[in-house]
Amino acid sequence: MQSVLTFAYVADLYMSEVVPTKSAATQKDNKRELKNLLDFFNDPPAPLEDIEPQHVRQYLRERGKTAPVRANREKALLSTIWNFARECGYTSLANPCAGVKGHKETGRDVYVEDDMFAAVYAKSDQPLQDALDLFYLTAQRIADTLKMDERDIKDGKLAVAQGKTGAKRRIEIIGELKVVIDRIAARKAGYKVRSTRLVVMEDGHR
Incomplete structure (x- = not known):
């Protein structure tokens, strides 16, 4: 020493x-x-x-x-x-x-560490995990994430219109994002209630 x-x-x-x-x-x-x-x-x-x-x-x-x-x-x-x-x-x-x-700090300034994110994810139900995955992988605001819709997917890309800025983005659906969207589609296929939104509750409703 x-x-x-x-x-x-x-x-x-x-x-x-x-x-x-x-x-x-x-x-x-x-x-x-x-x-x-x-x-x-x-x-x-x-x-x-x-x-x-x-x-x-x-x-x-x-x-x-x-x-x-x-x-x-x-x-x-x-x-x-x-x-x-x-x-x-x-x-x-x-x-x-x-x-x-x-x-x-304001709410938007709070930085979420990976271990904190993982802890919340582990305690979440499937719809919230879907939302967190989309939020994390697309780097969009939560409000914009919840508005993501199957109808916004075209030619392997997800179109996002950002509510706050009005900016439009086309996010390529590859890698982990493709896995998540495919998982969501497979889960929604078994619901009686049909919604085109990507993030839906376990009964199929928005």
Whole structure:
């Protein structure tokens, strides 16, 4: 162990021991988030036990000038790394992120991690899973996803008219998206009530 334990040291341990157990997308996010944290807390190298709530507040203020939502995510990673350091016995000090308010976010700013998405998906019924799959694979808004219709499929492409912007998109139906749409069609074929919408309830109604 280093004679002076720095944030960078425990962050590196966290990245090598914990992050590899996360999803690929979360690993990518954490690496990007840590880079920004190190730009602040490792220039010059900050001893772990010198980091106080005021420094977290300062980080949020500076980083928030250009990326307030990402600043919140980076603060969350800092907090997680600190808790990891406590569990491993590298510090006994309270988490400096505790009580430090992040930037205000609107609903559209909330970033859903892969593990959170998977947890919701696992608890969902089939219609909601259909909607989540279409939402994830087409990258359209939820409202536009729910309006997707069989009649919008032509020549192997799904036409989408975005409700908010009015923009029109033609999304090629290949790969996982084709698997999902074929699955939906097979399920709907057994319903007595017939709707052309892709996302329907288990009784066939919209």
